[in-house]
Amino acid sequence: MAxxxxxxxRPLWRIITTSALNRGVRxxxxxxxxxxxxxxxxxxxxxxxxxxxxxxxQRLPAVSQDRSPIEEEFMELMHQMELERSLLSDHELRxxxxxxxxxxxxxxxxxxxxxxxxxxxxxxxxxxxxxxxWEQKLKQFQPAPRSxxxxxxxxxxxxxxxxxxxxxxxxxxxxxxKLWLLxxxxxxxxxxxxxxxxxxxxxxxxxxLTATFLGNAPCGFYKYKYPKDIQKEGSVGAxxxxxxxxxxxxxHLPLEKNxxxxxxxEELQDFLKPEYLKQVRRxxxxx
Amino acid sequence: xxGIVCRIASRVISSQAACSSVVAVRHSHWFTxxxxxxxxxxxxxxxxxxxxxxxxxxxxxxxxLKKKLKRLEKVPPELIPIEDFITPAKCFDExxxxxxxxxxxxxSERRALLLKEWSRYKYSQHxxxxxxINEALEAQRQALDELKLESEELYKAALxxxxxxFPFQHEGPSYxxxxxxxxxxxxxxxxxxxxxxx
Numbered sequence: 410m411a412x413x414x415x416x417x418x419r420p421l422w423r424i425i426t427t428s429a430l431n432r433g434v435r436x437x438x439x440x441x442x443x444x445x446x447x448x449x450x451x452x453x454x455x456x457x458x459x460x461x462x463x464x465x466x467q468r469l470p471a472v473s474q475d476r477s478p479i480e481e482e483f484m485e486l487m488h489q490m491e492l493e494r495s496l497l498s499d500h501e502l503r504x505x506x507x508x509x510x511x512x513x514x515x516x517x518x519x520x521x522x523x524x525x526x527x528x529x530x531x532x533x534x535x536x537x538x539x540x541x542x543w544e545q546k547l548k549q550f551q552p553a554p555r556s557x558x559x560x561x562x563x564x565x566x567x568x569x570x571x572x573x574x575x576x577x578x579x580x581x582x583x584x585x586x587k588l589w590l591l592x593x594x595x596x597x598x599x600x601x602x603x604x605x606x607x608x609x610x611x612x613x614x615x616x617x618l619t620a621t622f623l624g625n626a627p628c629g630f631y632k633y634k635y636p637k638d639i640q641k642e643g644s645v646g647a648x649x650x651x652x653x654x655x656x657x658x659x660x661h662l663p664l665e666k667n668x669x670x671x672x673x674x675e676e677l678q679d680f681l682k683p684e685y686l687k688q689v690r691r692x693x694x695x696x
Numbered sequence: 697x698x699g700i701v702c703r704i705a706s707r708v709i710s711s712q713a714a715c716s717s718v719v720a721v722r723h724s725h726w727f728t729x730x731x732x733x734x735x736x737x738x739x740x741x742x743x744x745x746x747x748x749x750x751x752x753x754x755x756x757x758x759x760x761l762k763k764k765l766k767r768l769e770k771v772p773p774e775l776i777p778i779e780d781f782i783t784p785a786k787c788f789d790e791x792x793x794x795x796x797x798x799x800x801x802x803x804s805e806r807r808a809l810l811l812k813e814w815s816r817y818k819y820s821q822h823x824x825x826x827x828x829i830n831e832a833l834e835a836q837r838q839a840l841d842e843l844k845l846e847s848e849e850l851y852k853a854a855l856x857x858x859x860x861x862f863p864f865q866h867e868g869p870s871y872x873x874x875x876x877x878x879x880x881x882x883x884x885x886x887x888x889x890x891x892x893x894x
Binding site for chain 1: 698735739751779786789790791793794796797807810811813817825829831832834835836838839840842843846847850853854856857858861864866867869871872873874875876
């Protein structure tokens with residue numbers, strides 16, 4: 410792979426000064442020199458980065474989005490054009506016949522015997538009556554309201570904003586601060602990163618969320634360096650790998666407030682730190 | 697047949713013998729002797745010789761029948777008509793034609809402009825979608841590169857296909873959310889689809 414390596418990573422607490430950009434084929438030892446200019450690691454040493462697996466749990470929309478004004482206009486235009494270009498249906502023909510028959514009945518030279526020889530034995534149910542009956546039946550059914558009674562600002566409920574896809578955020582102690590993060594947990598030897606992400610999901614207190622993970626590959630990553638006082642020999646910082654998961658359609662589970670949040674993509678900036686947000690936004694698609 | 701003849705004859709003879717003295721009586725020329733009634737004329741004749749041509753003839757008959765069957769079967773099967781490609785006769789009914797309304801100039805202008813606006817809107821929507829997708833793919837590619845830097849086995853595990861993912865099912869969004877504990881009424885219908893066999 411000969412991709413030019415020209416990205417600058419700005420970690421959460423520390424801005425590193427990048428050395429010369431490395432062009433050409435990347436290999437393990439040469440790229441490590443970029444991150445820790447002072448510590449030159451011999452090839453084959455344990456990586457100084459602690460690995461974390463995180464899960465980007467999405468509750469997909471349950472209700473269709475509202476139409477924008479141009480979409481409304483276009484929809485109406487399409488309906489009109491389709492109607493103009495179509496043929497008359499059986500029901501419409503019946504309506505026209507009934508109307509013609511009614512007008513013939515109103516006329517003075519109406520001969521009821523001639524008209525009714527076909528219809529004498531049958532009950533006359535006009536097409537208009539049928540339409541009324543169907544209208545009545547429709548009114549008997551009450552659909553659930555599109556926007557549920559849940560308060561839109563209450564981020565802890567997963568029933569808010571049914572028309573958008575929501576991401577789960579967790580408040581966590583990192584170092585000395587309490588931050589809103591995607592649920593993450595440290596990697597242990599012997600498991601794949603996807604299993605780490607699954608463990609992160611399972612370890613959330615108070616929620617047995619069974620989600621479908623979309624594949625074995627991570628969808629994004631974020632890396633940060635520990636602040637200078639915590640940095641020891643052999644641990645420079647941490648790399649978090651995100652995995653996407655999707656909640657099944659019908660499940661809605663209440664979670665405790667103040668530590669969980671279901672958040673839309675637009676609201677993410679109110680919760681996440683800027684650098685973290687920049688990486689996370691790339692793989693969250695709010696289409 | 698011969699057995700029945702023997703039994704009847706013996707009954708006749710015994711009845712005769714009972715009333716009269718046992719005399720060699722010939723009631724019919726078939727019975728040559730009273731005591732030995734076992735055989736009759738047709739039985740005494742030598743069995744019919746099965747001519748050797750006969751089995752060959754039977755075999756020939758069977759082969760001819762088989763050839764006839766094959767000729768019948770060679771006819772290609774009738775093609776099943778595709779219902780969607782046949783316009784039903786109802787559509788050619790002249791009474792069904794709607795009288796098209798005459799559009800004024802403003803209306804036709806408005807329609808044309810709206811269609812152009814729509815194409816522009818859809819184009820920009822498509823561009824944003826493609827950009828979002830490419831961004832997500834790029835993020836994934838970079839994540840995999842970083843993982844490769846970390847450890848080869850984790851990288852290989854990430855690249856391996858996920859067997860449990862497919863078949864993947866998810867109910868998409870509807871206009872209204874599902875009603876909790878809804879008891880759907882039973883719908884009865886008459887299935888009038890035509891089933892063809894070849």
